[in-house]
Amino acid sequence: MSVDDRCFVIVGAGQAGAWVARTLRAEGFSGRIVMIGDEDHPPYERPPLSKSILSGGTSIAEAVLLARDQASLDQIDLVVGESVVAIDTRRRTVRCASERSVAYDTLFLTMGSRARILPSVGSTPSERVHYIRTIDDALRLKTAMGNCQSMAVVGGGWIGLEVAATARGQGADVTVLEAGPRLCARSVPQQVSEYLARLHQREGVDIRVSVSIESIEVRDDVVVVNSNAGTVRVDQLVIGIGIVPATDLAEAAGIKIADGIMVDDQCRTSDPHIYAAGDVTSHPCAQAGGYRRLESWANAQNQAIVAAKAALGQNVTYGDVPWAWSDQFDVNLQILGHPERGALVVARGDAQHGPCCWLVLGEAGETLGAVSANAPRELRVVRKAIGGSQTLDPAKWADSVCALADVSMISA
Numbered sequence: 001m002s003v004d005d006r007c008f009v010i011v012g013a014g015q016a017g018a019w020v021a022r023t024l025r026a027e028g029f030s031g032r033i034v035m036i037g038d039e040d041h042p043p044y045e046r047p048p049l050s051k052s053i054l055s056g057g058t059s060i061a062e063a064v065l066l067a068r069d070q071a072s073l074d075q076i077d078l079v080v081g082e083s084v085v086a087i088d089t090r091r092r093t094v095r096c097a098s099e100r101s102v103a104y105d106t107l108f109l110t111m112g113s114r115a116r117i118l119p120s121v122g123s124t125p126s127e128r129v130h131y132i133r134t135i136d137d138a139l140r141l142k143t144a145m146g147n148c149q150s151m152a153v154v155g156g157g158w159i160g161l162e163v164a165a166t167a168r169g170q171g172a173d174v175t176v177l178e179a180g181p182r183l184c185a186r187s188v189p190q191q192v193s194e195y196l197a198r199l200h201q202r203e204g205v206d207i208r209v210s211v212s213i214e215s216i217e218v219r220d221d222v223v224v225v226n227s228n229a230g231t232v233r234v235d236q237l238v239i240g241i242g243i244v245p246a247t248d249l250a251e252a253a254g255i256k257i258a259d260g261i262m263v264d265d266q267c268r269t270s271d272p273h274i275y276a277a278g279d280v281t282s283h284p285c286a287q288a289g290g291y292r293r294l295e296s297w298a299n300a301q302n303q304a305i306v307a308a309k310a311a312l313g314q315n316v317t318y319g320d321v322p323w324a325w326s327d328q329f330d331v332n333l334q335i336l337g338h339p340e341r342g343a344l345v346v347a348r349g350d351a352q353h354g355p356c357c358w359l360v361l362g363e364a365g366e367t368l369g370a371v372s373a374n375a376p377r378e379l380r381v382v383r384k385a386i387g388g389s390q391t392l393d394p395a396k397w398a399d400s401v402c403a404l405a406d407v408s409m410i411s412a
């Protein structure tokens with residue numbers, strides 16, 4: 001069978017799914033592509049959901065990645081509002097909730113992840129309680145924020161902080177309740193957590209850490225959150241306590257899982273006819289060792305491109321250095337590599353008053369990553385050093401009088 005006689009089926013019409021489909025067509029594949037997604041929307045990008053869609057700066061149309069018209073022009077059979085409930089790897093078919101069955105030659109799993117549920121409020125959002133994973137979640141929250149004087153955000157991770165910044169920017173009194181001892185502890189070093197806390201406090205956000213929630217009462221006119229950090233009464237409650245990868249479908253089909261769906265560096269799963277990409281995968285990570293699952297826009301896009309090309313028989317591999325960003329108030333943060341694993345953290349810049357970039361080095365002085373706050377040039381220097389044969393001199397890095405070009409590299 002020639003490649004073009006094959007049928008490629010994509011489960012999950014999100015960012016990775018859209019990039020698989022777009023790449024297949026861009027690379028000249030002319031066979032059948034079916035993409036099945038359980039949301040009622042064509043594929044869209046999620047980063048604006050907690051930022052510019054909430055604040056009104058971006059429309060839904062601007063977030064769409066693969067509009068229905070474009071899908072139709074590209075002869076991509078886009079099925080939305082349909083959930084895949086089973087994969088039969090022997091017959092090579094997927095079964096949908098509507099009982100529709102679709103046969104595949106090659107399957108791509110791009111189901112992403114779901115918001116982690118806070119047991120005390122359950123999974124069903126209401127007029128006063130919100131999760132934020134989908135466009136529908138964001139639109140519900142946006143409407144609620146139109147009349148919101150006060151908000152509590154459970155979870156001081158990236159999404160919780162972005163929502164807090166957006167709500168504060170619209171004038172609401174905002175309290176962030178974080179269970180851990182510091183903000184974004186999973187992904188950045190202590191110095192960056194402290195920076196984030198100061199940034200939010202400067203803007204008037206009430207940041208509380210080491211919070212243990214005792215009860216949440218959702219009343220008609222108010223939400224009351226009781227915790228060891230006191231009682232907070234608010235108009236709106238947002239839960240941002242992380243995500244869980246949507247691996248259940250793959251697991252039930254006998255595909256190997258290790259936190260996410262395990263893939264090799266060509267995005268192949270343990271089943272030779274099935275590839276996976278995006279939030280749902282764990283992939284080999286040379287820098288961190290072992291398998292890593294990433295939750296980022298860049299990973300979803302670039303892994304999907306590799307998955308599509310590999311399925312077409314191209315000799316490509318995925319080994320990108322992790323990169324993600326976040327926008328909070330007037331600060332653009334970028335997180336590169338594995339800054340959470342460092343032995344030494346060195347700041348360049350004045351974190352109190354202006355741009356700053358925290359370089360993170362390992363035990364042997366190797367460059368592990370960096371976090372920049374309005375300092376993209378510094379980040380580019382770190383990117384070159386990660387995994388390279390040169391190292392960065394921490395003393396010169398810390399001396400912001402030295403030009404970047406002079407301080408950046410010393411021989412390894």
Ligand SMILES: Cc1cc2nc3c(=O)[nH]c(=O)nc-3n(C[C@H](O)[C@H](O)[C@H](O)COP(=O)(O)OP(=O)(O)OC[C@H]3O[C@@H](n4cnc5c(N)ncnc54)[C@H](O)[C@@H]3O)c2cc1C
Pocket residue numbers: 011012013014015016017036037038039045046047048049050082083084085110111112113132133134159246249277278279280294295296297298300323324325326327
């Ligand atoms: C609010 C928010 C803000 C973010 N901001 C940033 C940011 O600033 N920077 C950054 O780097 N990253 C950010 N991210 C992360 C980034 O958006 C994700 O990593 C990316 O969307 C992952 O893409 P994906 O295709 O793997 O999953 P998704 O985009 O989640 O797509 C998966 C799709 O599959 C569907 N699906 C699941 N199961 C099934 C099934 N059984 N049948 C059919 N369909 C199914 C899902 O409903 C979903 O539509 C943000 C995420 C969120 C939620």
